[in-house]
Amino acid sequence: MTCALTYDLIVSWERELTALTARIAGPLFTRPEPRQAFADLVRALLADVPRKNSWQLADHIGHTSAHRFEHLLDRAKWDVDALRDEVRSYVIAHLGRTDGVLIADDTAAIKKDEASVGVADQYCGATSQVENCQVMPLLTYASDAGHAFVNRRLYLPEPWAHDAERRGRAGVPQHVVFRTKPQLVIDMLTEELAASTPFRYLCADAGYGRDPHLRAFCHERTLGYVMAVPVDLPLVAVRGGTEPVGHVLDRILSLGQAGIWERRSCGTGTKGMRVYDWSAVSVTVAGQAPAPGYAHTVLIRRSASAPSEVEFFLAHALTGTALPELIDAAGMRWKIEENNEHGKDLLGLTQYQVRKWTPWHRHVTITMLALAFLAVTRAALPADADEVAGEGKDHRPLEALPR
Template identity: 50%
Template sequence: MTAEQIAEWDTELSALTGSLRRLFNRPEPRRVFAQYVEGLLAELPVKNGWTLSERAGHLTPDRMQWLLNGSVWEADRLRDAVRDYVVAHLGDSDASLVIDDTQAQKKGTKSVGVAFQHCGLTGDVRNCQTMVILTYAAGAGHAFIDRRLYLPEEWTGDRERLREAGVPEDVGFATKPELAITMLESALAAGVPFGWVLADAGYGRDRKLRAFFHERTLPYVLAVPADLPLEGPPGKPRLPAVKRADDLLHYAKIRDEWERRSLGEGAKGERLYDWTAFDVTVKDEEPAEGFTHWLVMRRSPHPNRRGKDGQLHREIAYFLVHAPHDTTLTEIITRAGGRWRIEEDNEINKQLVGFAQYQVRKWTPWHRHITACMLATAFLTVQHAALTGPEPEPNDTPQEADHPGKDQVSDESETTG
C-alpha cells in the first residue's frame, strides 16, 4: 500500500468517526471513541484498555474505561450506523445474510453470559461467552452488521446475577435461533437489501426459524441434521420410505447422479465436493407460495471419515433449500459456499481488531466494545472493496438440466426396481 493510500485511509476513518458525533452528547467521549477505533485498527500485539490508552497518549486507561463503562451513548445506535454504513457501500439485492455464533473464552463467573457451554473454536465445552452474529455478504465484500449476546438459562433464571451484570430488566431467555430472528427482523425493518439467508445446522434444525422464512417468503440454504423429518412416498416394496434426510442416501446411490462443483479456494486449496438434490416435502411444513423445498447432499470427493465399522467413508452433509421453483443447482451451491464468509469475518474480527480481547464484564461495555470492533472491520471491508472490486464467486460450471427439482423422490420410486 502506498503512502498516499494510507493517508487517504486516515482521512476516510476520520470522516467515518466524525460522522458518528451524534451518538455522543459531549466532546470528550467523541474524541476518545475515535482514538478507540483507531487503536483497534492499529498494529498492537494485544488490544485492551492499557494498550489502546498508551497508543492514544493517555497516562492511564481511565478514559478508555469510562468510554465503555460510564459515558452516555447507545451501542445499538452505533450498531445501526455500522449496518447502514455497510449497506451504503456494499448493498446489493443479491447479497446473503449469514447467521452463526462465536465464543470468547473467559475465566471466572462474573462476565455477563459466561458459562460452561459448547465452544466452536475448540469443539468441546469451555467456560465462555457466546454471541450470535449476522454477516452481510455481497459481491463487493462482507462484514458483521448485528450481534446478540446469548444468556444461558442459568443466567436468566437468576435476576440478582443479571442486575449485577447490568442486564436490562426486559431481557429474558432466548435461544440462539430466536436471537437470530430478532436480528433478521431488524434487518428487514431497516430495509437491508438481500436475496438469501444462510446458516449452519445449529440454526437449520430449528422449526421456528424455518417457519419465519416461510411466512416471509425468504429463500434460504440451511445446513440440517441427518434426521430432519421428511415425508416421502412409500416406494416399491424393495425401496425404503423416506422419513428423514439420510433415507435419501439410498436413492442417491441408485441414481448415482452426483455433480462435482467447487466452493472456491480454502486454506488447503480448492474446496471440491460432489452434489446431488431431491425435491422433498418437510414434515408438517409448507414452503411459501411459488417456492419449493429441496434436500441437497454434499459428499466429499474422497473417503475422509471413519465410520462405526472402522472403515473410511465419504463425509455427507445435508442442506435444506427453500427457494423459487426455477432456482438452479448452481445457484444453490454458490449460496452454500457463501456461508463461509461469516467464518472469515469472525477470524478477521478476532485476529485484527481484538474482538475477543476485551476486559469488560457487564452488559453495556460488552456491547460497546463488540460494536466498535464491528465498525473497525466494516471500515476495513469497505476500503478493501474500493481497492479490489467485487469478490469472485465460487468457481462452478453450469451443467445441463441444472434444476434440482427435476429429480424427485417420487419419480425415483416409480422407475427403480
C-alpha cells in the first residue's frame, strides 16, 4: 500500500511538472528548442545534482554540452518578467489566501570575480561581514498553505550604477538606476499591488523596517505591516519630544513583571514551536502618521530561555487588531529564510556561472519556478504521503523528482 502510494505520487508529480512547464513555455518561446531547454532546466534544478551550474545540469539531463542551457539563459529571445508573472500567478493560485503575507529580505551570492553584474565589497547577510558578493532583494509569499518566492531584484551598488563602461559590459539596461534595497522592495510591492496579490501584511527584518520611505509607502497605500525595527527608531515620547523605541521596554519594566509578558508561539520552525514572551504597546512614530483607521503598535519579543535577548517589531494594522494576529505575522518572517535556504541548498539559486544582467535574472526566475513547484507539491500532499516521505509539512520541501 505504501509503495503503491509513493509510486502514484511520483507519477503525478512528473505529470504535473510536465504540464506546468509546457503551459508556461508555450507563450514564452516562439521556437521548440528553447521550450525544451526550459523544461529540461527546471527538471534538472529539481534533481539531485551536486553542483547546479549549466555543465553539471546539462550532464544530468543528458545533453552533450551546456550549450542549450547557456543559450536559453543568455542569447535566446524571451521575456523573463513574463516568467516572473507566471511564477506569481502559479503561487497565488495554489497558496494564495486573503490573510497571506509578503515577506521582504535579501540574500547574497559570494563571488570571486569582479566582472559579474552587481558584484562589490558589501555586507553579506550569510556571513554577517563585508564580502565580494551580489545582493538580491526578494519577496516571498506565505500563507498557511505554503510559501515561495514571487519577485526578485538585483541590487546594483552605486559604483556600478554610475559606471557606464562597466554597465555596458554586463548588459545593464539604460533605464536601470541606483536604488537602495528598500526602494527595490517598494518597486516589487508596486508590482504586487498591480497584480492584485492578496496579502494582509508586509513582513521584514530591521534592515527594511527602519526605512521611513518603505513605511511611508505602506501608510500611503493603506498596507499593513509587521517589521522588525532597530532600538533607536524614534517615537513620540509620552511627555513630548522623541524617544527611541528601546525606552518603551524600560518603561514597561518599571511597572513590574506581572501582566507585562504573554508567552505565545509565533509558528513552527525546524526545531519545533518557536515560543517567546511578548508584550505590546500602542505608540506614535515620530513624523509618521498611520493610515486612516490604522494604528502603530510596538511588539516586544523576549527569548523565553534568555530574557536579555529582545527584538522590537513595529506593526501598522487596523485599529483594534488582536495581538495574536500581529504575533503570527511577525513569526511568518522566517518563511523567507527557509526559501533562501532551500533555494540555495536544493535548487542552486546562487550556483550560477552567469555574469550579465539578463542571464542572472533568467537563472534566478527559473529557480523561483522550481521552488514554487516544490511548495505547491508539498501543499497538496495527503497526510499519509508526508509520513511516507518522512518529513513534516513545515520542514524541508521535496528535494527532487526522478530523472
